[in-house]
Amino acid sequence: METTQSTKIQYTAKDFKSDQYVRWCPGCGDYAVLNSLQKVMADLGVAPHDIAVISGIGCSSRLPYYTSSYGFHTIHGRGAAVATGVKVANPKLTVWQITGDGDCLAIGGNHFIHSVRRNVDLNVLLFNNQIYGLTKGQYSPTTKKGFVTKSSPFGTVERPFRPAELTFGARGTFFARLLDVDLKTxxxxxxxxAKHKGTSVVECLVNCVIFNDGAHGWLSEKETRTDRTIVLEDGKPMIFGKDRNKGLVLDGFNLKVVTIGENGVTENDILVHDAKCQDTTLHMKLAMMEGPEMPIALGVIRDVEEETYDEAVEAQIAEVQAKSKIKTFDELIATCEQWEM
Structure with a gap:
């Protein structure tokens, strides 16, 4: 059906669901992320044929089969490379890259940091369950030190990667974090x-019910979630807690939790979130918060504008073509040395 300016198709989540049976373990956090993505695709109003979903290898990388759009289930760790090629070849496509903590940060780590550095206009959903699920429970690059797994029977001795730290280190322009059970956020x-122009990295904290059940359980518990997480919103005070009476302030160079109404603290003392700030200092501190006294930051932590890789490539091609005397492939061939038999 063709649309005009006065006629616009209203999509629903059903329009982005394929006819494939979703094959994840019952209770897996990937289900919630998939459902949220399909709802978001409908809300964005981008036609299914204008979307490409690219993945590597892993449990989360099955997701392209479950969306009614173009898709490419690539090889281990190479999702970012293929997604970059798709976006550069057809900049008009909305490209979602689906990856896991193993696929993205181990074998795919080099591709990941360079796609972030280049600022390719990709939407990266990084499923982080802190374990290798598809290959049956080995520790991953984000597994906590000391955790016992099938490949670390006495506890891993390695320090884990933190996706936010890698993203900021690669000069990322967008970083957000979500929790699988928090559908609204x-x-x-x-x-x-999706609205950000450039590489958007969204760390999805998901539960692997088989090999790392409860990895994010201390955040997921509904009764205590509001005290252990803070949902950041650009331009709004960083307030959280069940009674909305806790907030973040700067104490020297560090963040500190205070209680509004105690020790003369008012809402005016609470830091206001600025996701658009070019300086990464506070964004990094917010993304790296952890420990019993500090909440885990959810929502959009960083969202700044920079030139995108695909736009730069397209502009360069147009500039070179405008200056070139050769306009067609046949004209190019005519410039080459030729023989006739």
């Missing part, structure tokens, strides 16, 4: 990622 993060 998940959809807000994905919509913001």
């Amino acid at each position: 998940s959809q807000q993060c994905m919509i913001a990622a």
